[in-house]
Amino acid sequence: MKKSILAFTIAAISAGPALAQTNVTIYGVADAGISYADSGAPGDSGVLGVSSGQQSGSRLGFRGSEDLGGGLSAIFTLENGFSIDNGALGQGGRLFGRQAFVGLNSKSAGALKFGRQYNPIRGALESVDPFAFGLAGNISNVFDPHGERADNTVNYSTPNFGGFSGQVAYSLGEAVGSTSLGSQWGLSAAYANGPLRVVAAHHDRNLATGTPVVADGDTRSSMLGGVYDFKMVKLHAAFAWNKGDAATGASSIDSRDMMAGVSVPLGAGTVLASYMRKDNKLTDDADANVLALGYTYSLSKRTNLYASYAKVKNDRLARVGLGGSAAAGNDPSLFNVGIRHRF
16 A cells, blocks of 8 residues: 555655746637517518627637647647527537647647647738628628638647748648649738738638539639728728639639728727728629627626617628628618627
8 A cells, every 4th residue: 555655645746847948828708688680671670689709709718738848738629609698619510610729839830730720811810800790890891711620620820020920721622533622722921010901811612512423613802901090990801812613614703802990099989980881793782791890898808898870771682791691682670789798
């Protein structure tokens, strides 16, 4: 018995330094409120309800790192998405549908990660959106983040070099007999210094179709955006080019997206506003305009209240919606108000 106790004590002491070098953080967001959505269809009285994740998707996450020495660390993130209004899993019922990756991070060489991750273009859009990819004015109502995340992804991100940073990602389609079907790749580059941030990104997505897969198409987006902080007001802008080809090789997407916005600090709160436009180059009478206004008020460093409103004006053949496509020519609107707590 004494030998067993002694052996256990020695093992515990030996393991101490290794355990001290490991760090695991549990974090999350609880976000919910009231929303009123009007499809803009004739006679539609709209839908009033409790909605989850209006400003930021509700989530529970685990983030960890282990110091391997020499500036190298093992890293992982497992992030679950859920709907706080009914407790259901998000992202189609996945356990860790928001993020799930493991990799290595070097202070001098950057990070290499494997798993389900955000597309570089999604992060680029969020960094210049006054609504930070949330609320009724979400930039993805017009700009295409290509699904936001991708499975089977290898992502490399650089360290920060005097304000410059970048990343490149490739997502394997894992289709039998083809290395291209269902695959995606993207990259981004950013410069941030003082009040200025400029970012550029590109995403190329192979669209596999059919069961079994018999053909594929391709969609591509390139964007350029920036933010300048004048302290009294912050200016936001973005522009994107979108191209797409159907499986037959015919052009199916050719559009331009534009966003101009502001965020204005006001005491403990911030006023948000943006104007977005989609210009369809393939079809006449298919352009759309979106106006959005919002306000957030901080109750503490982790808790805030919010309210926002957005309205779409679609041309006769346009289908831009708020959180999804609309019926052609309808002008949907969305109002939401709620509370977000980060922990």
